[in-house]
């Protein structure tokens with residue numbers, strides 16, 4: 540069995556980057572910017588007042604007076620020139636009039652019939668100089684995941700339609716005779732298809748468009764038909780039927796359909812029977828059926844794959860550190876991603892491994908906020924020892 544890192548590397552090497560498309564800025568959150576954009580103007584585009592008050596020349600001291608000769612507001616510039624002994628009433632965001640050096644905030648003046656008397660000085664001029672946030676031509680380069688703050692920056696740069704990676708299309712195929720959909724009435728020997736819904740939500744949050752395919756029953760023809768229906772997707776994900784039982788047909792069918800497996804079986808718990816390869820223009824990923832196994836494999840493999848397809852380079856999940864709340868036994872030969880809870884302790888984060896690590900049980904997964912990473916053959920660890928974890 541290959542390691543998690545080796546399997547991820549092989550999976551990512553199957554991913555050819557997707558084309559770009561132009562989207563309105565309002566729809567660009569969470570998309571991956573490709574290429575480079577440039578600011579068409581500086582920000583601030585003009586030297587502006589940072590406060591409400593009075594624009595003046597020089598640095599008037601307490602007791603000095605100024606005659607108010609005009610008013611400037613955001614979007615309403617005053618176009619004259621301020622001379623000595625003069626002031627312009629000014630509001631935050633208004634262009635600073637010519638001849639002005641600073642803004643005396645209104646709290647630091649008293650009003651007189653002609654204008655103002657300064658009551659206090661301030662060490663700051665309360666102005667924002669043109670181009671001090673960014674200059675015209677400022678560059679913002681991809682590939683880069685667009686966060687909300689980035690959208691505000693692109694808007695200020697007057698970039699209305701950035702080029703982003705096309706959304707990867709993921710076809711999700713749940714397999715098994717035992718499955719019915721939520722809301723249906725299962726027979727005694729059936730269960731409700733569950734993990735698909737988590738995987739769909741996770742893939743969409745990573746930028747994918749997800750197609751929920753019909754359930755594939757445990758027959759070669761049925762599986763072949765549904766996989767065939769998904770042939771035009773960027774990623775074909777099967778769930779279940781990945782192991783070695785007589786009814787675990789996925790690997791055989793995928794091979795018959797032309798998949799050259801990049802790997803099948805990973806030294807991973809839960810998630811050992813994971814497999815992948817290319818199927819025509821798509822990346823094929825066969826997840827194990829146990830709900831926790833499928834969801835853990837989605838965190839570790841499908842989400843990095845979706846990020847890479849959209850052009851991002853640094854896609855592997857990044858482990859964080861926390862102190863173990865309880866001692867742990869030595870680990871076996873598979874990397875174990877234990878369902879766990881991380882909390883802020885008095886001296887930093889503390890991690891509690893759940894009592895139930897069964898890969899079919901969803902309550903412990905739903906209660907967890909972390910996967911506690913135990914590397915293969917990790918020795919027993921004492922309470923308080925540092926451990927690695929991934930947020931989920």
Ligand SMILES: Nc1nc2c(c(=O)[nH]1)N[C@H]1C(S)=C(S)[C@@H](COP(=O)(O)OP(=O)(O)OC[C@H]3O[C@@H](n4cnc5c(N)ncnc54)[C@H](O)[C@@H]3O)O[C@H]1N2
Pocket residue numbers: 713714715717718730731732733734735778779780781782783784787809810811812826827828829830832898899
């Ligand atoms: N002899 C061996 N048996 C098993 C091995 C092994 O190495 N040797 N591996 C085990 C491991 S580890 C895993 S993980 C499971 C996964 O096997 P499959 O991918 O073939 O999954 P299934 O058998 O189809 O299903 C497992 C389990 O999950 C339920 N399931 C399947 N799909 C869904 C779904 N969409 N929603 C909810 N639950 C689902 C299914 O009913 C089974 O209970 O194999 C071990 N066996």
Ligand code: MOO
Pocket residue numbers: 807808809810811812827829832898899
């Ligand atoms: O690798 Mo399996 O997912 O442990 O149950």
